Amino acid sequence: MAADPAALVGAARQGDRGAIAKLISLVETGGDAAFAAVADLYGHTGDSYTVGMTGAPGSGKSTLTDKLIARIRGEGVEVGVLAIDPTSPFTGGAILGDRVRMQDHATDEGVFIRSMATRGHLGGLALATPQAVRVLDAAGKPWVIIETVGVGQVEVEIAGAADTTIVVVNPGWGDGVQANKAGLLEIADILVVNKADRPGTADTVRDLELMLELAGERDWRPPIVETVATDGRGIDELWDAVLAHRSFLEADGRLDRRRQARLRDELRAIVHERLGARVEDVCSGARFDDVLARVEARELDPHSAAEELLAGS
Amino acid sequence: MAADPAALVGAARQGDRGAIAKLISLVETGGDAAFAAVADLYGHTGDSYTVGMTGAPGSGKSTLTDKLIARIRGEGVEVGVLAIDPTSPFTGGAILGDRVRMQDHATDEGVFIRSMATRGHLGGLALATPQAVRVLDAAGKPWVIIETVGVGQVEVEIAGAADTTIVVVNPGWGDGVQANKAGLLEIADILVVNKADRPGTADTVRDLELMLELAGERDWRPPIVETVATDGRGIDELWDAVLAHRSFLEADGRLDRRRQARLRDELRAIVHERLGARVEDVCSGARFDDVLARVEARELDPHSAAEELLAGS
Numbered sequence: 001m002a003a004d005p006a007a008l009v010g011a012a013r014q015g016d017r018g019a020i021a022k023l024i025s026l027v028e029t030g031g032d033a034a035f036a037a038v039a040d041l042y043g044h045t046g047d048s049y050t051v052g053m054t055g056a057p058g059s060g061k062s063t064l065t066d067k068l069i070a071r072i073r074g075e076g077v078e079v080g081v082l083a084i085d086p087t088s089p090f091t092g093g094a095i096l097g098d099r100v101r102m103q104d105h106a107t108d109e110g111v112f113i114r115s116m117a118t119r120g121h122l123g124g125l126a127l128a129t130p131q132a133v134r135v136l137d138a139a140g141k142p143w144v145i146i147e148t149v150g151v152g153q154v155e156v157e158i159a160g161a162a163d164t165t166i167v168v169v170n171p172g173w174g175d176g177v178q179a180n181k182a183g184l185l186e187i188a189d190i191l192v193v194n195k196a197d198r199p200g201t202a203d204t205v206r207d208l209e210l211m212l213e214l215a216g217e218r219d220w221r222p223p224i225v226e227t228v229a230t231d232g233r234g235i236d237e238l239w240d241a242v243l244a245h246r247s248f249l250e251a252d253g254r255l256d257r258r259r260q261a262r263l264r265d266e267l268r269a270i271v272h273e274r275l276g277a278r279v280e281d282v283c284s285g286a287r288f289d290d291v292l293a294r295v296e297a298r299e300l301d302p303h304s305a306a307e308e309l310l311a312g313s
Numbered sequence: 314m315a316a317d318p319a320a321l322v323g324a325a326r327q328g329d330r331g332a333i334a335k336l337i338s339l340v341e342t343g344g345d346a347a348f349a350a351v352a353d354l355y356g357h358t359g360d361s362y363t364v365g366m367t368g369a370p371g372s373g374k375s376t377l378t379d380k381l382i383a384r385i386r387g388e389g390v391e392v393g394v395l396a397i398d399p400t401s402p403f404t405g406g407a408i409l410g411d412r413v414r415m416q417d418h419a420t421d422e423g424v425f426i427r428s429m430a431t432r433g434h435l436g437g438l439a440l441a442t443p444q445a446v447r448v449l450d451a452a453g454k455p456w457v458i459i460e461t462v463g464v465g466q467v468e469v470e471i472a473g474a475a476d477t478t479i480v481v482v483n484p485g486w487g488d489g490v491q492a493n494k495a496g497l498l499e500i501a502d503i504l505v506v507n508k509a510d511r512p513g514t515a516d517t518v519r520d521l522e523l524m525l526e527l528a529g530e531r532d533w534r535p536p537i538v539e540t541v542a543t544d545g546r547g548i549d550e551l552w553d554a555v556l557a558h559r560s561f562l563e564a565d566g567r568l569d570r571r572r573q574a575r576l577r578d579e580l581r582a583i584v585h586e587r588l589g590a591r592v593e594d595v596c597s598g599a600r601f602d603d604v605l606a607r608v609e610a611r612e613l614d615p616h617s618a619a620e621e622l623l624a625g626s
Contacts, residue, residue, distance in 0.1 A: 035616040042614035130615075260609055267605060268596045270619040275588040275595075282588075283581045292580060296573055301355035302443075303348040306583040 005037035012139045013044060017112065020139050024082075024114050027131035030124065038131050041138035048080075048137035051242060052162030053147040054155060054184070059168045060194040063229035064238070065147050069111055071239045072143050078110040080136030084158050085117050085149040086125050112136065127273060129158050130266055151184060160187030161262050163255060164245045166238070168192045169208070171200035185211055188222045190241045196226035196234065220248055282309045318350035325452045326357060330425065333452050337395075337427050340444035343437065351444050354451035361393075361450035364555060365475030366460040367468055367497070372481045373507040376542035377551070378460050382424055384552045385456050391423040393449030397471050398430050398462040399438050425449065440586060442471050443579055464497060473500030474575050476568060477558045479551070481505045484513035486520070498524055501535045503554045509539035509547065533561055595622045 005026070011019035023041070027034045051068070055061050065081060072079045105111040116125060116132060129146065136144045146162050148155035159165055167188035185191075191212075193204050208224050223241050227234030249255035282288065291309055294300040300308070318339070324332035336354070340347045364381070368374050378394060385392045418424040429438060429445060442459065449457045459475055461468035472478055480501035498504075504525075506517050521537050536554050540547030562568035595601065604622055607613040613621070 035614075039614045039617055043611050046611060260605070263608055263615070264605055266615055267601075267608065267618055267622075268592065270615055271595050271622055272592045274619055274623060275591055278588055279581065279585045282584050288580075292573070292577055295576055295580065298356050298359060301348075301352045302576070302579055302583055304352055305580055306587055309580075309584055310587055 005033055006040050009037060009040040009044075009138065012041070012135060015109075015139060017109075020112055020135060021114065023135045024116070024132045027135065028116055028128050030128065034131065038134060041134060045134045045137040048133065048141055048144045049246060050133055050144045050146060050162040050164075052159035052165040052187075053145060053168065054151055054159035054165070054187075055168030055192075055194075056170075057150050059170050060227075060229045061147055061168050064166075064168060064192065064194060064227065064235075065145055066105075067229055067232055067235045068145060068239065068242075069105060071235055073105075073108065073110055077143065078112075078141045079143040079145065080133075080139070080141035081111070081113040081145045081147065082129065082132050082136070083113070083115040083147045083149065084125060084129060084155060085115060086152060086154050112139070112141065126154055126157055126161075127266075127269055130161065130262075153183075156183050156187060161265075163249060163258065164189045164242050166190045166192055166242070168194050169204065170195045171198045171204045173204050173207070181211075185215060189220065189245050190238070191222050191224045192227055192234075192238060193224060194227045194229050197228045201226060219254075220245065318346055319353050322350060322353040322357075322451065325354070325448060328422075328452060330422075333425060333448060334427065336448045337429070337445045340448065341429055341441050343441065347444065351447060354447060358447045358450040361446065361454055361457045362559060363446055363457045363459060363475040363477075365472035365478040365500075366458060366481065367464055367472035367478070367500075368481030368505075368507075369483075370463050372483050373540075373542045374460055374481050377479075377481060377505065377507060377540065377548075378458055379418075380542055380545055380548045381458060381552065381555075382418060384548055386418075386421065386423060390456065391425075391454045392456040392458065393446075393452070393454035394424070394426040394458045394460065395442065395445050395449070396426070396428040396460045396462065397438055397442060397468060398428060399465060399467050425452070425454065439467055439470055439474075440579075440582055443474065443575075466496075469496050469500060474578070476562065476571065477502045477555050479503045479505055479555070481507050482517065482521070483508045484511045484517045486517050498528060502533065502558050503551070504535050504537045505540055505547075505551060506537060507540045507542050510541045514539060532567075533558065 005023075008019045008023050008026070012023050023037055026037050053061050053065055053068075062083075065083075069079055069081065105113065114132070116128065133144050133146065146159060148159045159167075165187050167184050167190070169184075169191065171193065173193075191208055193201055193208070195201075205224055205226065212222060223244075225234055225238045225241050227238055229235070246255075249258060288309065291300065291305050295302055295305045318336075321332045321336050321339070325336050336350055339350050366374050366378055366381075375396075378396075382392055382394065418426065427445070429441065446457050446459065459472060461472045472480075478500050480497045480503070482497075482504065484506065486506075504521055506514055506521070518537055518539065525535060525537075536557075538547055538551045538554050540551055542548070559568075562571060601622065604613065604618050608615055608618045
């Protein structure tokens with residue numbers, strides 16, 4: 001990665017796909033170069049609308065995403081897609097996955113698809129995803145879809161941190177134990193019952209309606225959309241639901257408040273991460289060993305020792 | 314609590330039970346007064362030998378502790394007991410529990426028993442327990458028993474942070490799912506099969522031996538002691554095992570190394586706790602709101618904002 005962050009940001013803003021990819025790799029890795037890049041491009045962000053897409057593996061999220069990409073491209077606008085996979089040890093990222101996904105849109109310059117995997121440290125993806133969205137935002141993608149591979153805690157958190165969040169279930173979803181069902185309902189702005197040509201669809205829709213009923217009054221009642229992603233059934237209705245939710249949010253400042261709350265959470269998470277890193281700094285090296293030896297010798301008590309270690313840190 | 318920490322420490326060192334109780338309440342609560350008290354008494358510590366006692370509720374830990382107290386008192390020395398109960402919402406602490414426990418030793422000035430419950434914040438007990446041990450240490454108790462009510466993560470951690478850790482199981486322990494079995498074996502210096510008059514004792518001893526075998530070579534192989542705490546069977550053998558482990562640790566500097574490692578962990582935990590508290594400080598108030606507003610207005614990117622918030626903190 002020869003180019004400096006500022007040059008990459010400039011190129012990405014001109015739509016240079018290589019520069020966009022490099023910047024996303026950079027924010028995935030984190031560190032000072034990533035911070036510099038985000039600082040450079042942050043002023044050019046704020047125009048993208050994000051759609052989160054989550055659901056159990058095999059529920060058909062990727063096919064739905066493909067159909068939504070086509071629908072968005074039909075409007076004549078560009079779209080970026082981040083596929084978030086905390087379970088993958090591969091970064092830079094999950095290249096096979098990218099290629100498979102790219103097939104339908106491989107020749108379409110208006111679509112940028114990128115997988116993001118974990119860098120192995122807790123919360124890494126949750127912190128990196130909004131930065132990657134900003135890269136796509138600054139690169140002029142008015143729509144960004146954030147698709148998670150599963151429904152783990154981090155994935156639900158990431159998909160829930162979008163302007164509109166779609167939760168995908170299948171007929172029979174109500175059966176058996178499903179981890180995190182409540183968490184999924186909580187973040188859903190739109191509920192999709194995909195594979196709605198299968199038996200049990202009506203029951204699942206009824207179950208979801210009941211669960212929404214039990215969850216109590218909300219300003220926005222998530223619509224339940226039935227789709228068969230493989231043959232495109234219900235995609236228009238899903239797109240209409242996304243637009244309806246967007247209009248709802250934009251009508252009276254809700255979108256700004258939602259984004260402000262998200263930014264507040266993000267800022268706290270960054271502060272938390274940075275202070276966490278200080279524990280390592282403070283509790284290692286010769287200075288720590290020296291203080292520890294004085295505590296052992298009872299020249300210093302543990303709390304005063306911690307205070308001394310943290311002084312000036 | 315009228316008396317200042319220094320006066321309390323002075324009285325506690327003279328064996329004043331009220332002062333000891335107040336100091337333990339103080340370290341349970343935490344805060345500046347607690348730090349001041351520990352700073353005052355820390356120089357007078359280092360002479361107590363701690364025995365951790367853990368096992369599932371109902372395994373007979375309290376009865377075993379009672380018998381050990383009697384055994385230690387038989388040597389003519391004093392003993393302090395901390396009963397750690399993270400599940401209790403009561404502090405200062407679990408008074409009924411203290412009274413029940415005290416019955417056998419109520420008139421014995423050489424025994425000090427105290428329950429400690431949670432203050433509700435994560436890790437609170439794990440940080441408070443070593444301070445409470447120091448209070449008993451400074452008050453001249455050469456033996457301190459730390460008994461946990463259950464085998465939750467925090468309890469195992471606390472019991473494991475003793476010089477000698479006793480893990481109590483019952484016949485049939487190997488049956489069914491038992492959370493944290495590996496964690497318990499890992500911290501055990503002595504394994505006790507209590508209620509050893511029940512069927513299945515021989516099987517359980519065999520299971521434990523097999524598990525120890527599978528765990529691989531260790532410098533110290535935890536002995537397995539069979540007890541019937543209610544009628545005192547096996548208590549002499551248990552006490553001998555404690556003394557044998559103590560001799561093993563004291564023989565070639567192992568005890569010092571073990572305590573140093575514990576002190577290192579404690580110091581890290583205190584630093585971690587203090588830095589964690591800073592997240593709250595940094596991410597609240599007018600300054601935070603002002604920085605957040607500038608991030609919202611895109612005058613400042615999130616990472617630079619975090620840097621600014623942390624500068625000088």
